[in-house]
Amino acid sequence: MASSYSNYTNSPCAACKFLRRRCTSDCVFAPYFPPEEPTKFANVHRIFGASNVSKILHEVAPHQREDTVNSLAYEAEARLKDPVYGCVGAISVLQRQVLKLQRELEETNADIMRYASSLGSETTSTYGRHRS
């Protein structure tokens, strides 16, 4: 978390420790890579490289850097677990799940419509839901 930095000004951040360099007060990594989470930096370093992470952090506004680091860490961990698909694998799984649910909802709505029409059209409007 961004707030962690002030607690660790005496220790180098996880990035500087990993890169064996001095951690200065303007270190771009320090607020987001506290020393007690060494794996977070090691993962993003292994997948993106320190200079690419630094470049991306400089491209986004300071208030967006924490989210940026967290999404990079998520992507890096996913790629280390699944070198072929990374977090794109999760996207495929979710897309299939959405399609399955949409189909199921359509079928359920069709059931309701059949159900309602067998009882009379005046009840239809109460029960039919639209898929999003």
Added chain:
Amino acid sequence: MASSYSNYTNSPCAACKFLRRRCTSDCVFAPYFPPEEPTKFANVHRIFGASNVSKILHEVAPHQREDTVNSLAYEAEARLKDPVYGCVGAISVLQRQVLKLQRELEETNADIMRYASSLGSETTSTYGRHRS
């Protein structure tokens, strides 16, 4: 595509062209970065770096390299479009969509159950669907 390489043995692949180096017959990039798709390599190079991509490609089996390159290209493009969330943004959107659809399906099933119970319990089993 992997098959493109044989068509372009006389031209350096997009990676070697970008990196200004000689494209040899054992180039790990050549089968997946044909010269007519220069942006594909430029994107993965910008986000992951050429050496990280090469490292990942060497870690996976040859028959999985095309999928690996395509998922890296997808991730890189997503990160360039959205430097803060990259393709993790798509995961969040899909997760919210799944939750919404599950809730909708639950409500629709509850409607059916209420509908059926008002008509008599013998019809319930025909209409209730289970969420996945």
